Amino acid sequence: MNKYPIAKPYITKGEKQAVLDVLNSGNLSLGPLHKEFERKFAEKIGTRYACSVSSGTAGLHLAMIAAGIQSGDEVITSPFSFIASANCILYVGAKPVFVDIDPITYNMDPGKIEQAINKKTKAILVVHIFGQSADMSPIKKIAKKYNLKIIEDVCESICAKYRGKTVGTFGESAVFAFYPNKQMTTAEGGMLVTDKKSIYKVVNSLRNQGRSDNMQWLDHQRLGYNYRMNEVSAALGLAQLSKLDYMIAERKKIALLYNKYLEEYDSLVQVPQIHELNDHTWFVYVAKIKNIKSESQRNKIILAMEKKNIATKPYLPAIHLFSFYKNKFGYKTGDFPITEEISRSSIALPFYVGLKEKDIKYIVEKLVNTIKSYV
Ligand SMILES: Cc1ncc(COP(=O)(O)O)c(C=O)c1O
The missing domain is CATH 3.40.640.10 (Type I PLP-dependent aspartate aminotransferase-like (Major domain))
Known part of the structure; x- marks a missing residue:
């Protein structure tokens, strides 16, 4: 667990x-x-x-x-x-x-x-x-x-x-x-x-x-x-x-806390960006790890975080590169380069109502140390 x-x-x-x-x-x-x-x-x-x-x-x-x-x-x-x-x-x-x-x-x-x-x-x-x-x-x-x-x-x-x-x-x-x-x-x-x-x-x-x-x-x-x-x-x-507004407000606070603790490591991690026309309601908190060379490098970070009892996930795999899409439609690596770049370098962090500031600080500290040892 x-x-x-x-x-x-x-x-x-x-x-x-x-x-x-x-x-x-x-x-x-x-x-x-x-x-x-x-x-x-x-x-x-x-x-x-x-x-x-x-x-x-x-x-x-x-x-x-x-x-x-x-x-x-x-x-x-x-x-x-x-x-x-x-x-x-x-x-x-x-x-x-x-x-x-x-x-x-x-x-x-x-x-x-x-x-x-x-x-x-x-x-x-x-x-x-x-x-x-x-x-x-x-x-x-x-x-x-x-x-x-x-x-x-x-x-x-x-x-x-x-x-x-x-x-x-x-x-x-x-x-x-x-x-x-x-x-x-x-x-x-x-x-x-x-x-x-x-x-x-x-x-x-x-x-x-x-x-x-x-x-x-x-x-x-x-x-x-x-x-x-x-x-x-x-x-x-x-x-x-009946409590959706409260839950969304809490998610916004948690996202801001992640931003606050991650922003000092902006040479390593890009925090999520919000377009000025948008009000974001935060399904997941997905950061982009900078200077990632391959998906397997990012996946090693995910595995290392797992060993520290922190679940993180690749978010999201590119749909066109799933084997049945490749086989059925002939899609291949390189078809949608921005999707592929985000897909191989992004990482979703623990994100739910109830996460406290001290938890976020701890998760960020572990993430940063892990990135430093793999990138
Ligand atoms: C973008 C998107 N579309 C569709 C779905 C499918 O929803 P469900 O899992 O309820 O079938 C999800 C759920 O994760 C989703 O994130």
């Missing part, structure tokens, strides 16, 4: 009581709580509709179907993301077309999108990575010019803002995830939000085995899935949502 895990959910009495109450009610699925969670979540993000699902991945899959993406289509997205944001494009038989990222925010570089567009391009799947928005103004302009849909992957960036506007309100739909390492959790779970009634209706049906719009018993109108959120998760989600 690591003394300092990479992530940890912030669970208190409220969540425990809420989960017990559901168990005592006997109403474990398709009860009232997922509906209440959806209503409150939509209100929080500022969309007309929210549809709870069993995971962020499930939500992304349904967003693709609802957008009408199908075999033969192409969708532009980021290679610097968790694999699910590209896989959901494959689920519907379409091709993920990657564009390289901006070296400040690690989000898709809008200046590289137009050259990736062709007649098959149907949508841009914008991933807001690590808690920070992508540069939405130019992305929206390009989408409008070429008549492309925007779908947002907000799985890592709940409540982040771009020019004061909440992410998840820019596209025709947006998807959130609640795995336990996220800013808020439902154990497993996700949420799709949209302002479009037509999208809501189809997603609401698809997640529940394709049932008819009025949800008549065993009347299945389309090929659907079991992507429902259960009531235990919804109860957890409601309890977590």
Whole structure:
């Protein structure tokens, strides 16, 4: 067991009581709580509709179907993301077309999108990575010019803002995830939000085995899935949502403390950068180790930190270099150089509500010593 895990959910009495109450009610699925969670979540993000699902991945899959993406289509997205944001494009038989990222925010570089567009391009799947928005103004302009849909992957960036506007309100739909390492959790779970009634209706049906719009018993109108959120998760989600602002504020404080202790070692480590248009909500704290020559050099640092009881992780491996992407699409090293450079030199540090200043000081001290002996 690591003394300092990479992530940890912030669970208190409220969540425990809420989960017990559901168990005592006997109403474990398709009860009232997922509906209440959806209503409150939509209100929080500022969309007309929210549809709870069993995971962020499930939500992304349904967003693709609802957008009408199908075999033969192409969708532009980021290679610097968790694999699910590209896989959901494959689920519907379409091709993920990657564009390289901006070296400040690690989000898709809008200046590289137009050259990736062709007649098959149907949508841009914008991933807001690590808690920070992508540069939405130019992305929206390009989408409008070429008549492309925007779908947002907000799985890592709940409540982040771009020019004061909440992410998840820019596209025709947006998807959130609640795995336990996220800013808020439902154990497993996700949420799709949209302002479009037509999208809501189809997603609401698809997640529940394709049932008819009025949800008549065993009347299945389309090929659907079991992507429902259960009531235990919804109860957890409601309890977590009520303290989301607090948890995000705590994450911001912890990130600032890491910055404070790391900044004096700026010849060794680059702290995360925030674009001036963005309000960052901190999914992870990812530093970039300077002068890293290879991925294996960075991985040695991760192993050495593990021996010191501090979990750190490579964040993130480049999607285009996973073997099945290489084999299927012919991607190779060198295709997206900025993604690859960040990917081989970045390191996520322990990051969760409850980390104290003394812990952060200790982790930074160990990290700096370790880097000094390997770089
Ligand atoms: C960017 C991104 N997209 C999609 C997902 C998938 O979410 P889930 O794990 O809930 O399926 C995640 C979760 O880690 C993510 O970080």
